[in-house]
Amino acid sequence: MTDGSPAPRALPLPARWIGALGHLTLFLVESLGRFGRFLGQAIALAFVPPLKLGRLAGRIHFIGFKSLTIVILTGAFTGMALGLQVFLTLQRVGSEAFVGPAVGIALVRELGPVLTAVFVTGLAGSALTAELGIMRITEQIDALMVMALNPMRYLVVPAILAGLITFPMLTAVFDVAGIYGGYLVAVILLGMSPGTYFGQMQAFADMSDVMVGFWKSLAFGALVPWVCTYKGFHCGHGAEGVSRATTEAVVLSCVLILVFNYFLGTVLP
C-alpha cells in the first residue's frame, strides 16, 4: 500500500464459506427469478392477441409429429420389456393374470408421461434450444426486437402452447403402444389369454389413473418448452455457448421431469 494504511485482513475461513454460500444463494434466487419471469411473460403474451397461429402449427408439427415415430417405437418396447418382467415375476407367485393391470397402470400413471417427456426433450427440446441459441448468436432475435416485434411472442409462446397440446397426445400414443407391446409379449409370446390381459386391466385401472398421466403430461408439456426456450434465449457466445445451452436444457429438463413427476405423484389422487 502506497498510502501507508494497513492491508485489509483476510476473512477467516468460516466467514468466507458463509460469504460464498450467500453469493450462491443470491445467484440461485436471481436465476429462479429470471426463469419465473420468463414464463410469466410468455403466459401473459399467450392471452394477448394476435396469437401466431402459423407458428403454433409449425411448432406442433416440430414437437408433435416429428416425435411420433420415436414415441411409438419406445412405447412399444417399454411395454414389451415391462410385460415380460412383470409376467416372469408374477408367475412365481401364480398371479400372472395381473400382468394387464400392472403394465397398464405403470404405463398410464408413470412411465408414459415421464418417458415421453424425456424422449421429446432429447428430440425436439434440444433442437428448440439449439435453434433459438443460433438465432441469438446470429442476431436474429435482435433483428426481431428492432423491428418492434416481441421475440417472446414469436419464439416462446408458440413452443409452450405446442408443448401443452402435443405432450398429452404423445403420452396417449406412448401408453397405447406400450399396452399393445405388453400384449404382444404376454399374450402372443407367452400364451396368456387376451381376455385376462384386457379384462383385468379394465377391472383395476380406472379414469383416475388416466387423469394422473394426463395432468403430468400437461405439466411436462409446459416445463420442457419453457426450459428449452429459456436456455436457447439466454445462451452464451458462439458455438460453445449454443452447445452448453443445449446440454443444460436437456439435463435440466430431464431432472425437473423426474422431480415434478414425484411431487405430482404425491399430490394427484
Place this chain on the structure above:
Amino acid sequence: MIRVQGLRKSFGGQPVLRSVDLDVATGEIMIIIGRSGGGKSVLLKHFLGLLRPDAGAVLVDGMDITRLRGAALESVLRRYGVVFQGGALFDSMSVSDNVAFPLREKTKMGAAEIARRVDEKLAQVGLVDMGHKNPAEISGGMRKRVAIARALVTEPEIVFFDEPTTGLDPILVNTIHRLIQELHRKFRFTAVMVSHEIPEIFEIADRVAMLHEGQIIETGDAHAIQTSSNPIVQRFIRGEVEAAHHAA
C-alpha cells in the same frame, strides 16, 4: 436528429463507453470508425435500444430511446431500419419472405402490394429472381444485400449499418458502399454506420466520428478526419502498428 449525450456503459466493471457525445444530423451519413473492441457495436446497440446505458441518453428527435418502453419505443423503432453485421436473416424463410417479413408483421398491406414492394427492393439491390432462394444458398455479399433490402423495405427514416462489408472482398465492399450511397441519394434516410473500411468509407461519409477507448475523439467530414492532427486518428487511418505493440 439523433443526439448521444454522456453515454456510459460498463460490463462486469470494465468500462466500454466512457461518456460518448455525438450528434447525427437528419439526412446525413455518419460513419463511426475505431479499433475492434473499441465499443462501436455497443454504441450501436444503444442507438437501437438493445442495451440500457449506465448513464447518459440517446435522443431521437428529443425522445430518449434508452428509457422508452412499450408503444413509445415501438413508435421510434418503426422509423428504423437495421442492417446487422452478419445480415441476421431468418434461416427458416426464403429471401423474399425475409424482405417481406417487416411488411407482413407491421403493416396492413395486402399480399399483392407486399410482393410488388419486395420485388422492387430486391431489384434495387441487384437481386432480381433470387427471392425463392434460402439465405444459406446465397453468397455473403448477396446476404448483405438482402439485409439492406429488408432494412429499407419499410422506407425507414433512419438506417443503421453494423459493419455491412465485413468479410467481403474489396470489389464487393465498393459495390455495397455504392449501393448504400445510391439508396441514400434516392430515399434520403439518415444513416449511421459502423465500419472499419478505410479509406473506402471516406467516399460515402458525410461525416466521420472516431471512437477510441470508449470516447469520441474526433468528428468531422472525410477531409477533416484524413488531415486530422490527432496522432491516434492518423495511426488508425494509416493502419500503423502502435509503438508499444511494435516494440513487443
